[in-house]
Amino acid sequence: MRNNIIAAVVISFIIVGAMWGIGNLLNPPPQDNANRGNGILLVAENNAFNETNPDISIKVNDPKEITILNKDFVRHDFIVNQTGITGINTSILFSDQHFKAYLVAQQPGVYEYFCDLHPTMRGKIVATA
Ligand SMILES: [Cu+2]
Structure with missing residues (x-):
């Protein structure tokens, strides 16, 4: 049970991190473009x-x-x-x-x-x- 919770937290961090990375790739901050x-x-x-x-x-x-x-x-x-x-x-x-x-x-x-x-x-x- 406890391991499942830890696993869920770790997976959440990985998913959020991946989404953040993809978001930056798709929509780079304006400084990079200008x-x-x-x-x-x-x-x-x-x-x-x-x-x-x-x-x-x-x-x-x-x-x-x-x-x-x-x-x-x-x-x-x-x-x-x-x-x-x-x-x-x-x-x-x-x-x-x-x-x-x-x-x-x-x-x-x-x-x-x-x-x-x-x-x-x-x-x-x-x-x-
Ligand atoms: Cu002003």
Whole structure:
């Protein structure tokens, strides 16, 4: 009887472990994907994007995949809303949520990205022809 209980517990651990492993294979965390190809990863943490709110360079009419990942304890969002570039609004991202979009500029220029909740979280998107 006691051995049966121990066996059941051990088997449960093995099953849960296997499911976790399979789940990670099928749906890898976004960090693993974001730097593949020409994608951009912006991590919101400590009230900044990638620590320094870096400039993002793109080419006009050349869509660039962008992933915004909230690794913070507080909520963030990510907004682009100017004429000449396709708008992005992630809405509120809670901890560990991410959002994928494409940056697409129709006209050369310097645009702004920002978090609506934190005035220090803003940076530039530089679109060249
Ligand atoms: Cu924010």
